[in-house]
Amino acid sequence: MSHTVKDKSKLLARVRRIKGQVEAVERALIAELGCTDVLMLVASLRGATNGLTAELMEDHIRHHVVDPDSEHDADRAKGAADLIEVVRTYLK
Amino acid sequence: MSHTVKDKSKLLARVRRIKGQVEAVERALIAELGCTDVLMLVASLRGATNGLTAELMEDHIRHHVVDPDSEHDADRAKGAADLIEVVRTYLK
Amino acid sequence: MSHTVKDKSKLLARVRRIKGQVEAVERALIAELGCTDVLMLVASLRGATNGLTAELMEDHIRHHVVDPDSEHDADRAKGAADLIEVVRTYLK
Amino acid sequence: MSHTVKDKSKLLARVRRIKGQVEAVERALIAELGCTDVLMLVASLRGATNGLTAELMEDHIRHHVVDPDSEHDADRAKGAADLIEVVRTYLK
Numbered sequence: 001m002s003h004t005v006k007d008k009s010k011l012l013a014r015v016r017r018i019k020g021q022v023e024a025v026e027r028a029l030i031a032e033l034g035c036t037d038v039l040m041l042v043a044s045l046r047g048a049t050n051g052l053t054a055e056l057m058e059d060h061i062r063h064h065v066v067d068p069d070s071e072h073d074a075d076r077a078k079g080a081a082d083l084i085e086v087v088r089t090y091l092k
Numbered sequence: 093m094s095h096t097v098k099d100k101s102k103l104l105a106r107v108r109r110i111k112g113q114v115e116a117v118e119r120a121l122i123a124e125l126g127c128t129d130v131l132m133l134v135a136s137l138r139g140a141t142n143g144l145t146a147e148l149m150e151d152h153i154r155h156h157v158v159d160p161d162s163e164h165d166a167d168r169a170k171g172a173a174d175l176i177e178v179v180r181t182y183l184k
Numbered sequence: 185m186s187h188t189v190k191d192k193s194k195l196l197a198r199v200r201r202i203k204g205q206v207e208a209v210e211r212a213l214i215a216e217l218g219c220t221d222v223l224m225l226v227a228s229l230r231g232a233t234n235g236l237t238a239e240l241m242e243d244h245i246r247h248h249v250v251d252p253d254s255e256h257d258a259d260r261a262k263g264a265a266d267l268i269e270v271v272r273t274y275l276k
Numbered sequence: 277m278s279h280t281v282k283d284k285s286k287l288l289a290r291v292r293r294i295k296g297q298v299e300a301v302e303r304a305l306i307a308e309l310g311c312t313d314v315l316m317l318v319a320s321l322r323g324a325t326n327g328l329t330a331e332l333m334e335d336h337i338r339h340h341v342v343d344p345d346s347e348h349d350a351d352r353a354k355g356a357a358d359l360i361e362v363v364r365t366y367l368k
Contacts, residue, residue: 008121015118022111025144029103035152036266042145043273049138052117056134057362060127064355065342079340082220086333089227128358135365149270156263157250171248174312178241181319192305199302206295209328213287219336226329233322236301240318244311 007059014052021045054091058084099151106144113137146183150176191243198236205229238275242268283335290328297321330367334360 021044028038061080062068068081113136120130153172154160160173205228212222245264246252252265297320304314337356338344344357 008124012118012121015114015121019111019114019118022107022114026104026107026111029100029107032100034266035148035156036270039145039148039152039270040273042141042148043270046138046141046145049134049141053131053134053138053366056127056131057359060131060355060359060362061341064127065337065352065359076341079336082218083333083336083341086220086223086227086336089224090329126358128362131362132365135362145274149267152263152267152270153249157245157260157267168249171244174310175241175244175249178244178312178315178319181316182237192308195305196302199298199305203295203298203302206291206298210288210291210295213284213291216284219332219340223329223332223336226325226332230322230325230329233318233325237315237318237322240311240315244315248311 007063011052011055011059014048014055018045018048018052021048050091054088057087057091061087099155103144103147103151106140106147110137110140110144113140142183146180149179149183153179191247195236195239195243198232198239202229202232202236205232234275238272241271241275245271283339287328287331287335290324290331294321294324294328297324326367330364333363333367337363 021041025038025041025045028041061084066076066080068077068084071077071080113133117130117133117137120133153176158168158172160169160176163169163172205225209222209225209229212225245268250260250264252261252268255261255264297317301314301317301321304317337360342352342356344353344360347353347356
């Protein structure tokens with residue numbers, strides 16, 4: 001990953017919340033909650049997975065392609081900032 | 093849920109595989125695997141979550157709306173079978 | 185479709201708005217608008233397509249499976265109403 | 277856009293095919309085709325919209341961020357190539 005330590009702990013916290021959401025789905029099935037309740041829990045899980053994807057893509061762009069906050073070439077900095085905005089829009 | 097015992101154990105097996113996939117993402121982050129590898133694991137997780145959603149929706153249609161295999165009204169049976177096919181297409 | 189006349193005109197209005205959105209993407213490409221602007225127009229198009237899908241599925245459930253507003257069997261009526269809510273959540 | 281002429285004509289051809297798919301949905305509604313047939317046409321439209329999104333994102337990365345085929349910095353070239361692969365996986 002070669003991410004910063006700060007990014008790594010944020011990503012791990014996100015993944016652990018997702019694991020908690022999967023365990024909530026598991027418990028809901030065992031407790032025989034209604035289908036709709038289970039489906040709503042799975043919808044939240046899907047949203048959280050999209051959020052993780054957006055954060056991983058943003059980190060990848062910043063650390064392995066172009067970081068808009070430190071890039072000297074202004075066109076590339078803008079191109080990368082725009083790309084991060086698009087990724088967030090598509091995965092929110 | 094009031095699903096059959098058979099459905100419930102199939103769904104639980106699916107959720108536990110998803111938990112295994114989330115744990116694989118967690119291990120990949122800890123081991124500092126490349127971003128692309130982590131993103132590919134998250135793409136598999138998303139696919140598995142869509143598969144679980146499709147199965148939950150199909151079970152809901154069969155058990156709480158109309159089961160195409162036991163419905164006497166032929167139009168409703170066909171309507172429910174078509175709906176299940178559409179759900180599978182959209183979530184595959 | 186065998187939908188009501190009212191449903192059909194609502195659906196047609198929706199599809200024509202989507203056609204207008206595709207034409208906006210076409211004009212943006214011809215006018216050489218920035219990538220990000222084009223991608224944001226395509227994101228709106230995708231949202232509108234999901235909205236059309238949700239409305240078509242809801243109409244299908246009401247007209248060809250179970251209409252929660254006229255169904256005599258209370259369990260089926262609730263099952264269909266829940267399903268419509270889930271479809272809207274997943275496609276919003 | 278400031279895309280190459282070649283990219284622009286490829287993108288326009290794609291958008292025009294999408295317009296044709298929206299018109300097919302419109303004709304299907306007017307002809308009162310079955311719901312499932314209309315929903316399958318809309319599923320194809322959604323797939324084509326995702327394909328257009330992936331191509332626009334790839335063009336944006338190549339022209340405004342880093343082009344893996346002409347970048348001198350090997351790490352950035354690999355980062356951009358990996359990102360394009362991830363975008364394709366997520367939007368296929």
